[in-house]
Amino acid sequence: MKKINYLEIEGRSKGFWTLLGTLGAITLAGIAAFFYMEHSGHHVTGMDNQIVWGMPHVFAVFLIVAASGALNVASIGTVFGKAIYKPLGRLSTLMAIALLAGGLMVLVLDLGRPDRLVIAMTYYNFKSIFAWNIILYNGFFAVTIVYIWMMMEKKMVGYYRPAGIVAFIWRLILTTGTGSIFGFIVARSAYDAAIMAPMFIIMSFSFGLAIFLLVLMLGYQWTERPLGDAIVKRLKNLLGVFVAAVLYFSLAYHLTNLYATEHHDVEKFILAGDSIHTTLFWVMQILIGGIIPLAIIYSKLSKSRTWLGLATLLIIVGGLAQMYVIIIGGQAFPLDIFPGMEIVSSSFADASSYHAYNPSTPEIILGVSGIAVAMLIITMGVRILKFMPLTLADKDVDPHNKG
Amino acid sequence: MSNQESSSQGISRRKFLGASAATAGLSVASGVSLISVAEAKPLDTAISSDQRWGMLIDTNKCATGCTSCVDACNTENGLNTGDEQLSRQSQKAQWIRKVELRDKTTGHEVSLPLMCQHCENPPCVDVCPTGASFKREDGVVLVDKHICIGCRYCMMACPYKARSFIHEELLNQVEDVPRGKGTVESCTLCVHRIDEDTNNRRDPACAEACNTAGHKAMVFGDMKDTNSEISKQLKKHSSKAIRADLKLNPGVRYRGI
Amino acid sequence: MKYLRMLLAMITIVLTSTIVMAEVPSPTIPKGNAEKCVKPTGEMRVNHMNYILHQRDETMYDGIRTEQFSFKKCINCHTVKDEAGKVVTYKDERHFCNSCHTYAAVKIDCFDCHASTPNSRNKASTAGGKH
Numbered sequence: 001m002k003k004i005n006y007l008e009i010e011g012r013s014k015g016f017w018t019l020l021g022t023l024g025a026i027t028l029a030g031i032a033a034f035f036y037m038e039h040s041g042h043h044v045t046g047m048d049n050q051i052v053w054g055m056p057h058v059f060a061v062f063l064i065v066a067a068s069g070a071l072n073v074a075s076i077g078t079v080f081g082k083a084i085y086k087p088l089g090r091l092s093t094l095m096a097i098a099l100l101a102g103g104l105m106v107l108v109l110d111l112g113r114p115d116r117l118v119i120a121m122t123y124y125n126f127k128s129i130f131a132w133n134i135i136l137y138n139g140f141f142a143v144t145i146v147y148i149w150m151m152m153e154k155k156m157v158g159y160y161r162p163a164g165i166v167a168f169i170w171r172l173i174l175t176t177g178t179g180s181i182f183g184f185i186v187a188r189s190a191y192d193a194a195i196m197a198p199m200f201i202i203m204s205f206s207f208g209l210a211i212f213l214l215v216l217m218l219g220y221q222w223t224e225r226p227l228g229d230a231i232v233k234r235l236k237n238l239l240g241v242f243v244a245a246v247l248y249f250s251l252a253y254h255l256t257n258l259y260a261t262e263h264h265d266v267e268k269f270i271l272a273g274d275s276i277h278t279t280l281f282w283v284m285q286i287l288i289g290g291i292i293p294l295a296i297i298y299s300k301l302s303k304s305r306t307w308l309g310l311a312t313l314l315i316i317v318g319g320l321a322q323m324y325v326i327i328i329g330g331q332a333f334p335l336d337i338f339p340g341m342e343i344v345s346s347s348f349a350d351a352s353s354y355h356a357y358n359p360s361t362p363e364i365i366l367g368v369s370g371i372a373v374a375m376l377i378i379t380m381g382v383r384i385l386k387f388m389p390l391t392l393a394d395k396d397v398d399p400h401n402k403g
Numbered sequence: 404m405s406n407q408e409s410s411s412q413g414i415s416r417r418k419f420l421g422a423s424a425a426t427a428g429l430s431v432a433s434g435v436s437l438i439s440v441a442e443a444k445p446l447d448t449a450i451s452s453d454q455r456w457g458m459l460i461d462t463n464k465c466a467t468g469c470t471s472c473v474d475a476c477n478t479e480n481g482l483n484t485g486d487e488q489l490s491r492q493s494q495k496a497q498w499i500r501k502v503e504l505r506d507k508t509t510g511h512e513v514s515l516p517l518m519c520q521h522c523e524n525p526p527c528v529d530v531c532p533t534g535a536s537f538k539r540e541d542g543v544v545l546v547d548k549h550i551c552i553g554c555r556y557c558m559m560a561c562p563y564k565a566r567s568f569i570h571e572e573l574l575n576q577v578e579d580v581p582r583g584k585g586t587v588e589s590c591t592l593c594v595h596r597i598d599e600d601t602n603n604r605r606d607p608a609c610a611e612a613c614n615t616a617g618h619k620a621m622v623f624g625d626m627k628d629t630n631s632e633i634s635k636q637l638k639k640h641s642s643k644a645i646r647a648d649l650k651l652n653p654g655v656r657y658r659g660i
Numbered sequence: 661m662k663y664l665r666m667l668l669a670m671i672t673i674v675l676t677s678t679i680v681m682a683e684v685p686s687p688t689i690p691k692g693n694a695e696k697c698v699k700p701t702g703e704m705r706v707n708h709m710n711y712i713l714h715q716r717d718e719t720m721y722d723g724i725r726t727e728q729f730s731f732k733k734c735i736n737c738h739t740v741k742d743e744a745g746k747v748v749t750y751k752d753e754r755h756f757c758n759s760c761h762t763y764a765a766v767k768i769d770c771f772d773c774h775a776s777t778p779n780s781r782n783k784a785s786t787a788g789g790k791h
Contacts, residue, residue: 049496049497128532133532188559345502346500346502347473350500447726545720594723
C-alpha cells in the first residue's frame, strides 16, 4: 500500500472565491431569515398549530441523517479494514462534521426560544429521545474530532482503529435516536412504528454516501486532482445497494400499514391522495430518488462521471422529498381522535381531510442555508488542513493495481 | 371547616351536605361549585397527590352550536381577546374547542368540548427534552414556560392535539395566566383557580360557564375524593376516555360517546 | 528628567480625581404602592433574582401562590403611572423593573410571558387573595 500524500487545496482560483462567496451569501441570507423569524415570531412562517414542524425541519433532519451516513466511508476503511477506502477517511469525517453542523444550526435556529439553548443543554428529561439526541449530537462532534485527530496525528496511529469503532457505534445510536423521534410518537397514524429507526439508518447510508460521492467528484474535478475509476466504481456500487435498501424499507413500511385496516386512511392519503404528498412520494421519492438513480448506476451510463453526478443529485433531491413526506405528510393528516366518526365541524382544523402547508420564503431560505453552511465548512476545511489526498488515481490507491 | 377533624368526619360531612342541599340551587345558579373536600389545604403548603383533578363531560347535555365553555376559557385566560392580531386562524391558540361529530355508519350526532385531557401517562411529558411539560402531583398537566424552548415536540406527541404554540409577541396577558411568544401552552384546568383559597375554590371557567348557561354538562372535581360529585357520577354512570386504547388514563372523561 | 516625572504625576492625579469626583448618575427607583415589600429593601436589591428563580418553581410545581411567592402580586404593588395616570408596561423605560435593569444593562425576559401591569379580567372575582 503506497503512502498517501494529503495536501491542502490551493484555493487561489476565481472558481474557489466564487464558490466561497456564493456559499457565504446563502449562509448570510439564512441568518437574516432567522433574525426575521425569531424577532417577529413564527406567525411569519407557514407553520401553525397543526403543522408544527416545517421546511427547516425537513432540511435539518435530512442533513443530520446524511451526516451520520457520510461517516460510513471512513468506517469502512477503519473498522472493516478495506484498504481502498482508507485515503478517503479524513474527507469523510470532515463531511460528517460539516453536515451535522449545518443540520443542527437550522434545527436550533427554528426553536421558539433559541435563546434558551443553554437550558436545553442543562435540563434533561431522560425519558425524552430529544434529550438523548442533544447528548448524542454534541457527543458526535467530540467523537469525530477525536477521530480526525487520530487520523492526522502520526503519534496517535495506534488509537486510530478504536476511535473509528467508537465513532461507528456512536453514529448508529445517533441515527437510531433520530428515527425514534418519529417512531416513539403514538399519537399520529403515520408514525408510531418500530421501523422508523432502522429506516433512518438505511436512509443515512444512502443520502450520506450520495453526498460524499458528489462532493468527492466535484472536489477532484475542480482542483484538477486525479480521481481514478477504481474508487468511484466501488462507491457507486455501494450506493446502488443502499438506494435499493431504502426502497425496500419504504416498501416494508407501507405494506405493513396497508395490511392494518386502522392505517388505511393515512396510507390512502400518502399513496393515492390528491395532495402534494402523493406526488412527492411517487414521483420524487420513488421514481426520481430511487428507480432512475438505480437505472443509471447499474447501466453503462454510470461510466460517465456526469451521469453519476446526476444520479447522486437525484438521490439527494429524492431524499429531501422523502423527508418532506415523512415529516410534513405525517402532520398534515389529521389525528384519528374519534375512530369511526366523522368530524362535522371543529375550530381547530380537526375536520378537514388534510391540512395544507404553504412554506414561507424565510423558512426555505433557512433550510437551504443549512446545506450552504455544511458546504462552506467542507470548502474551508480542505483549504486549511490536509483532508484531501493529492491523488486518488488507480495506480496510487488500488491495492490490486500493479501499476 | 375546623370541626371536620378525624373523629367526627362522617357526621360533619352529612350535616354539611344536608345543609348545602338547600343552598345548592342558589349556589349552582350563581356558578359556585359544590365543595366537598374533607380538609382545607392551607394556601402556603404544597399540593399533593392526595388529590387528582378531573372533569366529567356529559355529551348528552352538550348543546350543538353552543360555545359557552370556549368563550369563557378565552376570557379567563386572555386568549383571542385581541392579543394575537398577526397570527392566522390556524396559528391562534385554542385551549378548548367544540367538536361536532357524526358516526359514519349510524349517522348519530354528538357535540363535545375537547381540551387537554390531563392524562395520567401524558405523551407530552414523555417527549419534552427539558422537562418543561410536566404533570403536577395533583394530576394537572402544565407547561413550565420558564424552561420551555419551543421545540414543539409535545405538540407532535399529543394524541388530542391539545397544545398550541404562540406565534407572535403578546402584550396583554392576563396577570394570572402568563403566555409568551415561542412557548407552548394548553388548558391548565384553570390551575390558578384550583390553587386559590380552598374554601372558595371555583370550577374552571369552562365548567362554570356551562353551569351558568344551564346545560350543566361539565362536572369538575377531585377524583380521589369518593364523596365528590364527580366521583359519585363516575361510579354511577358509564363514562369513557377518548382514545382509551392508548392507555393514557386521562383525567377528563366523557359520557355518551 | 526629574521635572518630566513630576509633570506626569501631576497630570495623573488631576485626571484621576476628576473622574472619581464626577457625577455618576444613579437610577431613580420608584416606590411601591404598599407600606413595605415582602422583604427588606436591601435584601431584595441583592437577592430578588434568586427569590424569583426559586419561588417560581414553588408556584409551578407545588401550587403555592401566597403573597411572598406571587409574581403577580409584585407587579400589582410596583406600578408606575405615566402623565395620564395609566400604568406603564415594561416597554416603557419608567416601568419599575426597567428603572434599574436598563441602568444595569441586564436583560430580563420575565415579561415575554408575564403581564407587566396589573391585568385582571373585567369580571368581578369572588376568590380571596387578589388586590
